[in-house]
Amino acid sequence: MEVCSLPLLQQLSLKNTRELEPACSDLSDGEEQQVLKARRYSGIYSPGKTATEPEAAAPLPRWSPADSSTLYNVPGWGDKFFKASDDGHILVAPQGEGGPTLDLYALTEQLTVAGLRAPLLFRFLPIVGHRIAKLNAAFSAAIERFEYQGTYNGVFPVKANHDKSLIDAVLEYGTPHQFGLEVGSKAELVMVMARLAGTGRRGVNLVCNGFKDAEYMELVLHCRELGMNAMVVMEQYSELDLLLSAARRLGVRPSIGIRAKLTTRHAGHWGSTSGDKAKFGLRAREIVGAVNTLAEEGMLDCLNLLHFHVGSQITNIRMVKEVMREASFLYAELVQMGATMRFIDCGGGLAVDYDGSFTDSHASMSYTLQHYANDVVSAVQEVCIQRSIPPPTIITESGRALASHASVLVFDVLNTPECLHEKRVEQEEVVESIEIRDDKPLTKQLRAAARSGKGKFLLMTFKEVYDNITADAFALREAYNDASYFKDEGVRAFKLGVLSLEERAQVDMMFDAACERIREVAREADLPLPDALRPDAVPHTKMYHVNLSVFRSAVDSWAIQQLFPIVPIHRLEEEPTVAATLADLTCDSDGKVDRFINPRGGDPLPALPLHPLRNGEKYYLALFLTGVYQEVMGSIHNMFGSLNTVVVREARGQAGDAALVVEPAAVQGCEPAPCADAPAHPMADDASSASSASLAALEGGMEADSAFTATHAPADGAAAAAATAAVHDGAPGVPDGAETPAFMQDSGHESFASGSGSGFAAFGASGGGCAAGLVLPSLQLSGYELQEVVPGETVGQVLSRANHDVGEMLRTVGAATAAAVASGEMPPELGQRLLSAYTARMRGYTYML
Ligand SMILES: Cc1ncc(COP(=O)(O)O)c(C=O)c1O
Known part of the structure; x- marks a missing residue:
C-alpha cells in the first residue's frame, strides 16, 4: 500500500512540488497559493530548504472552500451535483449544474431544530431524473452517431x-x-x-x-x-x-x-x-x-x-x-x-466513479x-x-449509475478522545509544571531527575525536546523522533513496573504537547511536517466516533471494502488538520471506516482529513453515493434501525414553500418539537427533557400507538385481559386486582401496570404538553420542496423485528417499577422518571440524540 508515503499534496491533485518549484515564479497568484498550501504537507519539498530561508517564512495563504473541494475531490466524484459554497458548506444541485442549489448544512440544521435528528438520509429525487436523462441522452447520441x-x-x-x-x-x-x-x-x-x-x-x-x-x-x-x-x-x-x-x-x-x-x-x-x-x-x-x-x-x-x-x-x-x-x-x-x-x-455494470x-x-x-x-x-x-x-x-x-448519487447520508461526530478541552488544559498544566532552570547545567538537572525516578527523567527530557522545537525542517524531524523515542521508553518503563499509571499518562501528555508544538511551528513557518505527523499518516490518525452504524447504512464498506466519499458538510473554509478514522456506534471492531477514497485512484487512503471538534458545536459529515444497495442490505446489528429520511424534489406548488406537517403516526423515529419548558434547541444535550418530550408525544397520539404496536397489541378484550393477568401474575409486589399505583395514574403510565385497554392505547389517554406531530418549518428551499419525511425506526420497532413483544416489555418494566415503589425501595418520583425514560426510549430513535 502507498499509505504513509503518500503526501497530501498528491491528494490535492497538484503535481509534485519538486516539479512545480522551479516554475513557481511563472505561476498565477492562485496557483502559487495552492503550491504554498500544498507545501506544508509535503515531506519532499525541497530537502535542502529550511525555514531559515527567507521565502519559507512568507505568510501562509488562507485556506478556502475551493481548497477543501480539491482535497476531498468533490468535482471528481460529485458529477456536478455537489460543490463547496463560498461560506464553506456543501451545496447540492439536485437538478445538476445550473439548477437551484440547496445548502446541505443549513437544511440539516433547520431539520434538527424542528426535531428531526441526525443521522439523516436525504433522498434527492431530481438527481435520479437527471441521471436517467443523461443516460438516455448518451444512447440517443450514440444511436444517431452510428445510424x-x-x-x-x-x-x-x-x-x-x-x-x-x-x-x-x-x-x-x-x-x-x-x-x-x-x-x-x-x-x-x-x-x-x-x-x-x-x-x-x-x-x-x-x-x-x-x-x-x-x-x-x-x-x-x-x-x-x-x-x-x-x-x-x-x-x-x-x-x-x-x-x-x-x-x-x-x-x-x-x-x-x-x-x-x-x-x-x-x-x-x-x-x-x-x-x-x-x-x-x-x-x-x-x-x-x-x-x-x-x-x-x-x-x-x-x-x-x-x-x-x-x-x-x-x-x-x-x-x-x-x-x-x-x-x-x-x-x-x-x-x-x-x-x-x-x-x-x-x-x-455501468460503474460509478466513487x-x-x-x-x-x-x-x-x-x-x-x-x-x-x-x-x-x-x-x-x-x-x-x-x-x-x-x-x-x-x-x-x-442501478448503481442511476441512483447512487441521489442519497446522501448526513451524520454527526459524537466525540474524539483527544478533543476534550479539559484534557488540553491538563496537558498545558503538565508542560508548565516541568521546570528547566537556566541557572543549572542541563545534564545536572537530568541526572537529578533520573535519580528521583524514571517518570521524572522522561518528563524532563520531553520538556527539553519541547523547549527546543525551532523553525527548521530538520529540527522538527529530530524533535519528533526524540519525542517518539521517549514515549516508547515510557511504555517500556511502565511494562517493567518502573512507571506509575499517572506518570505514564503525563508522558503521553508531553508527547501530545510536543507533536502539537511541532505542528504549530511548521504551520507558522510554512515548513514541511515530519512524515509521521502529516494528516494522512497512519500513526497519528485520531478516531472520530460517529452517530452511525456502518452495518446499517454503509454495509458494503465493511463487507466488500467498498469506498464512499466522506466529506464535512461545513467548515470547508477551514483547513482540516486532523487525520481521522471513523468508528461507528456498534460494539463491533469492524464497525469503522478506515479506508478512504484516493482521488488519484489506486490504494485507498488510511485517513480522512477532518477538523478538530469544537466544544458544544455539532460537526456534521456526509457519506455520498449511497443510493444503491446500502439501504436495502443494511442489518440491525446492535439494533440500530432505519434512518430518518427526507425526500426532496422540485417544488411543484408555490415555489419555495416547503412547510410540511408530519402526522403523529409518522413521527416515531423523530424527537417531537420541544416543549415550552424544554431547551429551545434540540441539540442541547438534555436527555431527560428529550425523554419527557418523547413521552408526551407518546401520550398524545392514539394513532401513533396503533402504528407502533400493530403486530403486538392485544386486539380484543380477551387478549387484553390475558395480558393483564400475565402482568399481575408475574409482577412481584403488585397484588392481583390491585389498583394502579398513584404514581402511575398521575403520569399516564396506567398501562404499564394494569395492561388495561388494548396494548398501548392507555398511553393515549392523558395527552401531553407537547405537540404530538413534527411540524417542519416553511423552509425556503428555492426551487425544491420536501416531498415527505419518513421517520427512522424506533427502538420498539426494531425490537419487534427481533420478535420481542413491546407491550409485554413495557408492562413487565411497569410492574417491576410498581413493585419497587410499593415496597418503598424506590421513591415514586424516581419510578415515574424511570417509566418516562423507558417509554421515551422505546418510542425514540435508535441513534444518539
Ligand atoms: C441481473 C442484474 N441486473 C442489473 C444489476 C444492476 O447492476 P448495476 O448496479 O451495476 O448497474 C444487477 C446487479 O448486480 C443484476 O444482478
Missing part, C-alpha cells in the same frame, strides 16, 4: 433500492424515455405490479429475473393480462418447464427471455456473475436446447429477449466491448434459429456514459449489419 435503426429503453433494477418514492420517481422521470423496471424476486414483482398499475406506466418493459417457481411464473403471466410488457427471463434451464406449464394452465402466451452465461469474465469484485462458472444463465448447449423445446411447442415467437449481466461496477470499457461482441453474435444466432427476437438486455479519479481502480471508472453507450450501440449495430438482421431494442439495467 442505428433500433431504439434504447432502459430499465431500473429495483433491487438496487426498493424505496417507494425512488421507484415512483424512476417511473415519473423515465416517462419520456419509456423507462421500465427489472425485478429479481417474487416480492419485488408484487411491489412493481402495483407501482406500474398505480402510476399508469404499465406499458413499459418489465424484465423478470431471479429464481422462479410456478407461482412466480403465474404472476408474470398475470402481469401480461394486466397489459404489462412483462418478460420472464430463463436463468436456469429447469425454469422453462415451469413456465410452459404455467402458460398452459392460464392460457396466456408469455414473452420469454434467455439469460446467457457468457464466457467473457469481469475481473472485479462482482465478476462471479460472469464467465462459465457464473451463478446464473444458460450455457450454449442449454440455449440451443431451450430454442428446440420452444420450436417443438410452436412458441418460438415467444422468445423475444437475450439477457446477460457480467457483474456490477465495470471499471474499464474494454470489458464492455468484449462482452458486447460475444452477446451480439449470440443474439444474431437466436434470430437466425427462428426466434422472434426484439430485445437485447445488457444487464447492469473516488473521482477517472481510473481503472475498483472505486472508479475510466470511461464516460457516452463511451459506454457508444460501445453498446456500435457493437450491436456491427453484428446486425454483418448478419443482415433487424436491430433490436437495447435495454440496460443500470
Whole structure:
C-alpha cells in the first residue's frame, strides 16, 4: 500500500512540488497559493530548504472552500451535483449544474431544530431524473452517431433500492424515455405490479429475473393480462418447464427471455456473475436446447429477449466491448434459429466513479456514459449489419449509475478522545509544571531527575525536546523522533513496573504537547511536517466516533471494502488538520471506516482529513453515493434501525414553500418539537427533557400507538385481559386486582401496570404538553420542496423485528417499577422518571440524540 508515503499534496491533485518549484515564479497568484498550501504537507519539498530561508517564512495563504473541494475531490466524484459554497458548506444541485442549489448544512440544521435528528438520509429525487436523462441522452447520441435503426429503453433494477418514492420517481422521470423496471424476486414483482398499475406506466418493459417457481411464473403471466410488457427471463434451464406449464394452465402466451452465461469474465469484485462458472444463465448447449423445446411447442415467437449481466461496477470499457461482441453474435444466432427476437438486455455494470479519479481502480471508472453507450450501440449495430438482421431494442439495467448519487447520508461526530478541552488544559498544566532552570547545567538537572525516578527523567527530557522545537525542517524531524523515542521508553518503563499509571499518562501528555508544538511551528513557518505527523499518516490518525452504524447504512464498506466519499458538510473554509478514522456506534471492531477514497485512484487512503471538534458545536459529515444497495442490505446489528429520511424534489406548488406537517403516526423515529419548558434547541444535550418530550408525544397520539404496536397489541378484550393477568401474575409486589399505583395514574403510565385497554392505547389517554406531530418549518428551499419525511425506526420497532413483544416489555418494566415503589425501595418520583425514560426510549430513535 502507498499509505504513509503518500503526501497530501498528491491528494490535492497538484503535481509534485519538486516539479512545480522551479516554475513557481511563472505561476498565477492562485496557483502559487495552492503550491504554498500544498507545501506544508509535503515531506519532499525541497530537502535542502529550511525555514531559515527567507521565502519559507512568507505568510501562509488562507485556506478556502475551493481548497477543501480539491482535497476531498468533490468535482471528481460529485458529477456536478455537489460543490463547496463560498461560506464553506456543501451545496447540492439536485437538478445538476445550473439548477437551484440547496445548502446541505443549513437544511440539516433547520431539520434538527424542528426535531428531526441526525443521522439523516436525504433522498434527492431530481438527481435520479437527471441521471436517467443523461443516460438516455448518451444512447440517443450514440444511436444517431452510428445510424442505428433500433431504439434504447432502459430499465431500473429495483433491487438496487426498493424505496417507494425512488421507484415512483424512476417511473415519473423515465416517462419520456419509456423507462421500465427489472425485478429479481417474487416480492419485488408484487411491489412493481402495483407501482406500474398505480402510476399508469404499465406499458413499459418489465424484465423478470431471479429464481422462479410456478407461482412466480403465474404472476408474470398475470402481469401480461394486466397489459404489462412483462418478460420472464430463463436463468436456469429447469425454469422453462415451469413456465410452459404455467402458460398452459392460464392460457396466456408469455414473452420469454434467455439469460446467457457468457464466457467473457469481469475481473472485479462482482465478476462471479460472469464467465462459465457464473451463478446464473444458460450455457450454449442449454440455449440451443431451450430454442428446440420452444420450436417443438410452436412458441418460438415467444422468445423475444437475450439477457446477460457480467457483474456490477465495470471499471474499464474494454470489458464492455468484449462482452458486447460475444452477446451480439449470440443474439444474431437466436434470430437466425427462428426466434422472434426484439430485445437485447445488457444487464447492469455501468460503474460509478466513487473516488473521482477517472481510473481503472475498483472505486472508479475510466470511461464516460457516452463511451459506454457508444460501445453498446456500435457493437450491436456491427453484428446486425454483418448478419443482415433487424436491430433490436437495447435495454440496460443500470442501478448503481442511476441512483447512487441521489442519497446522501448526513451524520454527526459524537466525540474524539483527544478533543476534550479539559484534557488540553491538563496537558498545558503538565508542560508548565516541568521546570528547566537556566541557572543549572542541563545534564545536572537530568541526572537529578533520573535519580528521583524514571517518570521524572522522561518528563524532563520531553520538556527539553519541547523547549527546543525551532523553525527548521530538520529540527522538527529530530524533535519528533526524540519525542517518539521517549514515549516508547515510557511504555517500556511502565511494562517493567518502573512507571506509575499517572506518570505514564503525563508522558503521553508531553508527547501530545510536543507533536502539537511541532505542528504549530511548521504551520507558522510554512515548513514541511515530519512524515509521521502529516494528516494522512497512519500513526497519528485520531478516531472520530460517529452517530452511525456502518452495518446499517454503509454495509458494503465493511463487507466488500467498498469506498464512499466522506466529506464535512461545513467548515470547508477551514483547513482540516486532523487525520481521522471513523468508528461507528456498534460494539463491533469492524464497525469503522478506515479506508478512504484516493482521488488519484489506486490504494485507498488510511485517513480522512477532518477538523478538530469544537466544544458544544455539532460537526456534521456526509457519506455520498449511497443510493444503491446500502439501504436495502443494511442489518440491525446492535439494533440500530432505519434512518430518518427526507425526500426532496422540485417544488411543484408555490415555489419555495416547503412547510410540511408530519402526522403523529409518522413521527416515531423523530424527537417531537420541544416543549415550552424544554431547551429551545434540540441539540442541547438534555436527555431527560428529550425523554419527557418523547413521552408526551407518546401520550398524545392514539394513532401513533396503533402504528407502533400493530403486530403486538392485544386486539380484543380477551387478549387484553390475558395480558393483564400475565402482568399481575408475574409482577412481584403488585397484588392481583390491585389498583394502579398513584404514581402511575398521575403520569399516564396506567398501562404499564394494569395492561388495561388494548396494548398501548392507555398511553393515549392523558395527552401531553407537547405537540404530538413534527411540524417542519416553511423552509425556503428555492426551487425544491420536501416531498415527505419518513421517520427512522424506533427502538420498539426494531425490537419487534427481533420478535420481542413491546407491550409485554413495557408492562413487565411497569410492574417491576410498581413493585419497587410499593415496597418503598424506590421513591415514586424516581419510578415515574424511570417509566418516562423507558417509554421515551422505546418510542425514540435508535441513534444518539
Ligand atoms: C441481473 C442484474 N441486473 C442489473 C444489476 C444492476 O447492476 P448495476 O448496479 O451495476 O448497474 C444487477 C446487479 O448486480 C443484476 O444482478
